[in-house]
Amino acid sequence: MTDIDPLDLRFSADELADVRDRIESFIEERLDxxxxxxxxxxxxxxxDSTTTAYLAVEALGRENVHGLVMPGEVSDADNMSDAERVAEELGIEYDVFEINPIVEEFLNAVPEAEGEKIAVGNARARTRAVLNYLxxxxxxxxxxxxxxxTEAAIxxxxxxxxxxxxxxxxxNLYKQQVRQLAADLGAAEELVEKTPTAGLWAGQTDEEEIGMGYDTLDAIIALTVDGQxxxxxxxxxxxxxxxxxxxxRDLHARSEHKRHVPPAPESTF
Known part of the structure; x- marks a missing residue:
């Protein structure tokens, strides 16, 4: 009998091929x-963004994918260089938008928020969302x-x-499954194994902020959040x-509001 490693959530070769096909079809269907x-x-x-870009190109063709590289004051220069490298390797159109002047205008409007790491970090993320949609x-x-x-669950x-x-x-993919898919798509090994960071403030890494490695986090979510x-x-x-x-479990419970459309009172008619 073969022991199963509970920390290993990677797909078999057949499963991986099926997942890849289903995601590419999903992207095409959503646009249609x-x-x-x-x-x-x-x-x-x-x-994560590298894997998504590779899948989008396979689903839609490089001419139908537009990447935005959006560095800010605290962005790691190597990460931004890697982002441009991915776009160039895939042959997709991309633009580089410096978000710091925009964020500074927000802080000029609300100066009391300056220095608040989470508030300003979230403002950076929301600025990128506005540019994506523009x-x-x-x-x-x-x-x-x-x-x-993994990120959504917590x-x-x-x-x-x-x-x-x-x-x-x-x-619907855990972090280690994303890494596996990225490697299968041909992403560079250094990108697949890079230390994840949300880039919200200088020196930030996901695993340090969360308090554990992604393999452990994946296993906990699979077992007791998604499982019973x-x-x-x-x-x-x-x-x-x-x-x-x-x-x-506490992170999952406290972030429930982030995974749903904002609620309204129950209808009385």
């Missing part, structure tokens, strides 16, 4: 349903999201920022602490 002509997406130089509206396009299931995205998109091609495994058993199976499991 909306009568859209192009796909627009932000390129950060990370594995270009998409101009080109009769749809905005492709680049988030994955609310690790900015509401009306990187969460403001028309569809989520990677929305109790917390104590999840900690044992995933070989992590109960505190980590409870932390993830």
């Amino acid at each position: 349903a909306a009568g859209a002509e192009r796909a627009v997406l932000g390129l950060s130089g990370g594995v 270009v998409a509206n101009h080109e009769s396009g749809l905005v492709l999201g680049t988030g994955n299931r 609310g690790y995205f900015t509401k009306y920022g990187d969460g403001a998109v028309d569809c989520h091609p990677l929305g 495994v109790p917390p104590e058993a999840t900690a044992d199976i995933a070989e992590t602490t109960l505190a980590n499991v409870e932390h993830v």
Whole structure:
């Protein structure tokens, strides 16, 4: 009997081929349903946006994909260079928009927010969303999201920022599955294995902010958020602490509002 590693959520070769085909069909179908002509997406130089760009090109053709590279004051120069490199390797149209002057205008309007790391970081993400939609509206396009299931499950995205998109091609894939798919699509190894960062403030990394590595996070979400495994058993199976499991469950519960359309009171008529 072969032991199954609970931290390994990667697909078999057949499953991976099927996932790849289904996502590409999904992208094409979403554009067709909306009568859209192009796909627009932000390129950060990370594995998620890289994977989404590769899939979009396969689904739509390079001439129908437009990438936006949107560096800010705290953006890592290597990440921005990688973002441009991905666009050039794929042969897609791309533009570079410096967001700092726009964010500075927001802070001029609300100076008391300056220095508040989360508030200003979210303003950067929302500025990028506005630019995505400005270009998409101009080109009769749809905005492709680049988030994955792991981030969505714990609310690790900015509401009306990187969460403001028309569809989520990677929305049902855990982080390690995204990496596997990126490698299968031919993305450079250094991009596949790069340390993830949301780029909201200087020196920020996802795993440091969340408090654990993505493989552990993936396993906890698969077992006790998406699955029905109790917390104590999840900690044992995933070989992590109960505190980590409870932390993830708490993040999931507190971010519920980010995964749904804003609520309204129940109708009385």
